[in-house]
Amino acid sequence: MTIMAESRPDLIEGCRLPVLLSNGEEWHMAEILSKKEVGGRNIFYIHYEDFNKRLDEWVSEDRMDIGRMELPRKDTKTPKKEGKAVNGTTSRSSSPDRELVNGSAQKQKALVARKRKTVEEDSEALILQPDGQPEPLPKIPRQTGSMVAHHDDIVTRMKNIEMIELGRYRIKPWYFSPYPQELTNVRIVYICEFCLKYLKSAKCLERHLMKCLLRHPPGNEIYRKDGVSFFEIDGRKNKTYAQNLCLLAKLFLDHKTLYYDTDPFLFYVLCEHDDKGYHIVGYFSKEKESTEDYNVACILTLPPYQRRGYGKLLIEFSYELSKFEGKTGSPEKPLSDLGLLSYRSYWSQTILDILLNLKPNEAGERPIITINEISEMTSIKKEDVISTLQHLNLINYYKGQYIITMSADQIESHSKAMAKKLITIDPKCLHWQPKDWSKRGKW
Numbered sequence: 001m002t003i004m005a006e007s008r009p010d011l012i013e014g015c016r017l018p019v020l021l022s023n024g025e026e027w028h029m030a031e032i033l034s035k036k037e038v039g040g041r042n043i044f045y046i047h048y049e050d051f052n053k054r055l056d057e058w059v060s061e062d063r064m065d066i067g068r069m070e071l072p073r074k075d076t077k078t079p080k081k082e083g084k085a086v087n088g089t090t091s092r093s094s095s096p097d098r099e100l101v102n103g104s105a106q107k108q109k110a111l112v113a114r115k116r117k118t119v120e121e122d123s124e125a126l127i128l129q130p131d132g133q134p135e136p137l138p139k140i141p142r143q144t145g146s147m148v149a150h151h152d153d154i155v156t157r158m159k160n161i162e163m164i165e166l167g168r169y170r171i172k173p174w175y176f177s178p179y180p181q182e183l184t185n186v187r188i189v190y191i192c193e194f195c196l197k198y199l200k201s202a203k204c205l206e207r208h209l210m211k212c213l214l215r216h217p218p219g220n221e222i223y224r225k226d227g228v229s230f231f232e233i234d235g236r237k238n239k240t241y242a243q244n245l246c247l248l249a250k251l252f253l254d255h256k257t258l259y260y261d262t263d264p265f266l267f268y269v270l271c272e273h274d275d276k277g278y279h280i281v282g283y284f285s286k287e288k289e290s291t292e293d294y295n296v297a298c299i300l301t302l303p304p305y306q307r308r309g310y311g312k313l314l315i316e317f318s319y320e321l322s323k324f325e326g327k328t329g330s331p332e333k334p335l336s337d338l339g340l341l342s343y344r345s346y347w348s349q350t351i352l353d354i355l356l357n358l359k360p361n362e363a364g365e366r367p368i369i370t371i372n373e374i375s376e377m378t379s380i381k382k383e384d385v386i387s388t389l390q391h392l393n394l395i396n397y398y399k400g401q402y403i404i405t406m407s408a409d410q411i412e413s414h415s416k417a418m419a420k421k422l423i424t425i426d427p428k429c430l431h432w433q434p435k436d437w438s439k440r441g442k443w
C-alpha cells in the first residue's frame with residue numbers, strides 16, 4: 001500500500017479551522033482555499049473570515065488548530081462570505097485590516113448598510129431643504145472604469161505575485177493581478193519605476209534601465225508644488241504605460257478586474273520629485289466621459305506611501321479638476337474599505353471647513369447654507385454631501401426646520417484634523433484645461 005505525501009487526508013479546500021495569525025498571538029477562524037506541496041510538506045492558502053482578502057496567506061500545519069477543524073458544508077462548495085451587495089454600495093467584502101476599526105468587520109458591514117439605509121430613508125426628509133429635492137440615491141451603478149467589478153474564482157482569489165521591486169521599495173502585493181504566467185514563478189517581479197515595465201530578474205531590469213530614457217511618467221505635468229507633481233496620461237496615447245499602471249494597481253485593488261481598453265480613460269499620476277527623477281506615489285483614473293458623473297474610476301496610493309495624506313491629496317485633486325470643469329462628481333462604486341474611509345474623511349473635513357467658516361448675516365442671524373451650495377463650492381456630489389452630514393450626525397430637526405448643529409467636541413476634533421493636514425492642493429499651481437471629449441468623435 002502506498003501512503004500519500006499528504007499530511008492529513010481531511011485537510012481539503014473548504015475546511016474551516018482556527019489559524020494562528022502572523023503576529024503569533026491570536027487564533028482566527030479561516031477557510032482553506034487551496035493547498036500545495038513544497039519540499040515534501042503541504043502548505044495551505046487560507047482566508048481569514050471577516051478579514052479583508054489582503055491578509056490571505058500560505059500557512060503550514062503548525063499554525064492550524066486541526067482538532068477544531070470543520071468540514072466543508074455540503075450546500076456550499078466554496079462558501080463565500082463576501083459577495084452580497086449592500087444596497088449597491090459595496091459589492092465585496094469591506095472587512096478592514098485588524099488595525100482599522102475596533103470590533104468585527106461584520107459590525108462594520110452592518111454599520112455601512114445601516115448608514116446607507118438611513119440616507120435613503122431620510123432623503124425624503126431632506127427634500128424640505130431650501131434647495132429643493134435631492135435626487136434619489138443611485139441604484140446599483142453599471143460598472144465602468146479602467147477596471148470593472150469581477151466575480152471571484154479560485155484563481156483570481158489568490159495572490160499570484162510574491163513580491164515586487166519598484167524603485168527603492170520592495171512591496172508585498174495584496175491581491176491577484178493578471179501579470180504573465182511566467183512572472184508568477186519568480187520570487188520578485190522587478191518593475192521599472194518610470195515606465196512601469198515588468199521584468200523577471202534584477203539583471204533584466206538593469207539592462208532595461210540602460211535603455212529606458214523616461215525619468216517621469218509620460219504625458220503632461222499639469223501640477224507641481226512642494227516637491228510633488230501630477231502628470232496627466234491619455235490611455236489612448238500612452239496605452240502601454242496605462243496598461244502597466246493598471247496591472248500594478250490591480251495588485252492593491254481587490255474589487256476590480258483589469259479592463260485592457262484604456263482608451264476611454266485619463267490617468268492622473270502623483271509623483272514625488274528628487275534629483276533622480278519623478279517617483280510614482282499613486283494615481284487615479286478618470287473616464288473621459290462619464291454618464292454617471294464619476295470623477296474617479298480607480299484610486300491608489302502605493303503601500304510605502306500610504307497613511308501620509310496622499311490618498312486625500314489624490315481625492316482633493318480629483319475634485320479640483322471637477323471644479324475646473326464646473327461639475328460635481330463622485331467616485332465610482334463600489335468603494336473599497338480603505339477607499340470609503342478616505343473619502344469619508346475627505347468629505348467630512350471639506351464640508352466641516354465650510355460650515356465652520358460661515359459668517360452670520362448682517363442682522364447677526366444664524367448663517368444659512370443649502371446642500372446645493374455646499375455641493376457647488378466643493379464639487380462633491382449632493383448625495384455625498386447628504387450622506388456625510390448624516391454620517392457626522394449633524395442634521396437635526398428643530399422647530400419645523402432642518403438645522404445643522406455642531407458640538408464643541410466636533411469643532412475641536414475638526415480643528416485638530418485640519419491642523420494635522422500635511423499637504424494640500426494649491427489650485428494656482430494647476431495648469432490644465434478641461435477637454436470636451438463628447439465633441440471629439442473618437443477619444
Ligand code: ACO
Nearest residue numbers: 298299300301306307308309311312335336338339342345
Ligand atoms: N487603517 C485605518 N485608517 C486608514 C488606513 C488604514 N490602513 N489607511 C488610510 N486610513 C485613513 C487615514 O487615517 C485617513 O483618515 P484621517 O485623515 O481621517 O485620519 C484616511 O484614511 C486617508 O488617509 P490618507 O493617508 O490620505 O490615504 P492613503 O494615502 O493611505 O490612501 C487609499 C488611501 C488610496 C484608499 C489607499 O489605502 C489605497 O490605495 N488602498 C488600496 C486601493 C484602494 O482600496 N483604493 C480605493 C478603491 S475605491 C475606488 O477606486 C473608487
Ligand code: ZN
Nearest residue numbers: 192194195212
Ligand atoms: Zn523603464
